Amino acid sequence: MFSTNPRLDRAAVLAGVCTLSILMCTCRQPALFRGQAQAEAGGPVPIATAWPWESRAPLLYGHGLQMAVDETNAAGGVLGRPLRVLREDDRESVDEGRLVARRLAQDDDVVAVIGHMQSYVSLPAAAIYDLFGIVHLAPTSTDPRLTQQGYRRLFRMTFTDRETGAQMADFAAERGYDRIAIYYIRNAYGRGLANAFEEQALERGVGIADRQSYDPNAVGGDRALTDILASWRDLNLRAIFIAGEPREAAAMIRAARERAIDVPVLGGDALGTADFVSMGGRAVEGTVLAAAFHPGDERETVRQFSVRFRERYGRLPDTSAALAYDAVRLLAHGMTRAESVDPDRVADALRATAGWRGVTGPVTFTDDGDLVERAIGKVVVRNGQLVWLGDGAEGE
Structure with missing residues (x-):
């Protein structure tokens, strides 16, 4: 996922350093103490989840998490x-x-945290969880920097922006889109995804005809978009790649179609939502997007999960629900494999896991806590719905 405020990208790292310094003055071997406390504990195993429950109420993350529990x-x-x-x-x-x-770090009973949605929130929080010996599963944070800090109890449950951008560039190259314009949100998510796409596109011999960014909070955004599209009409584009948010991406595609720019559009994982489809209407038909999950995936694990989810909640799961479900089930698997709820032993068990079958695909972690690279799924907007195109994911 991505930040909505470009200034938060730098502030997140600084906030983590400042908070870590304060906590280090008050803690007494926190990781060791937590492990000892859990080894001696009985009763329910406390796990926490941190998520923007109020602002992201339409997402089904909480349903997937509770179903797994x-x-x-x-x-x-x-x-x-x-x-x-x-x-x-x-x-x-x-x-x-x-x-x-x-708060969670100061609760000695908490074994693990699943969260946060946004990378810029996860970055400073991860430092605290690691210092205090808490296993941290990040279900939707895609910033590559998250797993580059040396934290031994941190595991990312989804693709990085670098992986998504590179694989979408491969997709474009395979379809012969040899002149592409890039449109991206002006923050770490947008820049990282756009950079990865451009780098891989150039490696594959795909020309980048233009690259433009936008600030969703800027005054005069509509006028800026009009100027961008006016310049694109003469570029003989073969496709457009968007690394941004659903609202602005839908508006951009509608405006492009109104100006007879009818080339194929590709997009990052953040656009794979019902909101994007409804806001874009007929203009976004045919748009191809990266996707970590879709209930139309024909794998049996996905089919069974989707059936159970629909029976329970009356609707099909979204990506956030699937990632939350996998995070809980994988955490339980790690505890069982470790024969302990001690966070360090659980982290060791998770790092040793290979080919665990999740509804979002097979899970094997690198030493840094990232997923071993696998094919990223794709969806296409067709008749007002997101339709699964496939990803080739397999598991043991």
């Missing part, structure tokens, strides 16, 4: 102990995310 507990829990979920709202804010992380 309930299924795990119905099957006997973890080592005979049920999971208990503590919910925190980070409000998509660096400051609030830091406060959430501090």
Whole structure:
């Protein structure tokens, strides 16, 4: 996922350093203490989840997470102990995310945290979780920097922006799109995704005809977009790649179609939402987007998950629900494999996991806590729906 405020990209890292310095003055071997406390504990196993519950209410993340907890507990829990979920709202804010992380760090019972949605919130929070010996599963944070800090208990559950951009460039090259314009949001997510796409496109011999960015909070954005599209009409484009948010991306495509720019459009994973489709209407038909999950995936694990989810909630799961579901189930798998809820032993078990079958695909982690690279799925907007194109994902 991505930040909505370009200034937060730099502030997130600084906030993490400042908070870490304060906490280090007050802690007493926190990681060791937490491990000892959990080794001696009984009763429910507390896991926390940090998410912008209020601002992102339409997403089905909470449903997927609770379904996984309930299924795990119905099957006997973890080592005979049920999971208990503590919910925190980070409000998509660096400051609030830091406060959430501090509260959880000061609770010696918390074994693991699943969160946060935004990379700029995860970055400073991850430093706190690592210092205090908490396993941290990041379900939707895509900034590559997250796993470059040397944290030993951090695991990313989805693709990085670099992987997504590179694989979408490969997709463009395979379809002969030899002159492409890039349109991206002016923050770490947009820049990272656009850079990765451009780098791989050039490697594959695909020309980048132009590259333009936008600030969603800027005054006069409509006028700037009009000027960009006017310049693109003479570029003989073969395709457009968008690394941005659903609202601005939909508006951009509508405006392009109104100006007879009818070339194919490709986009990053953040656009794969019902909001993008509804806001774009007929203009976004045929748009191809990166996707970590889609209920139309024909793998049996996905089919069964989607059926159970629909029976329970009356609708099909979205990507956030699938990633949350996988995070809980994988965490339970790590605890079972470790024969312990001690965070360090659980982290070791997760790092040793190979080919675990999740609904979002097979899970094997690198030493840094990233997923071993696998094919990224794609969806296309067709008749007002997101339709699965496939990804070739396989698992043991």
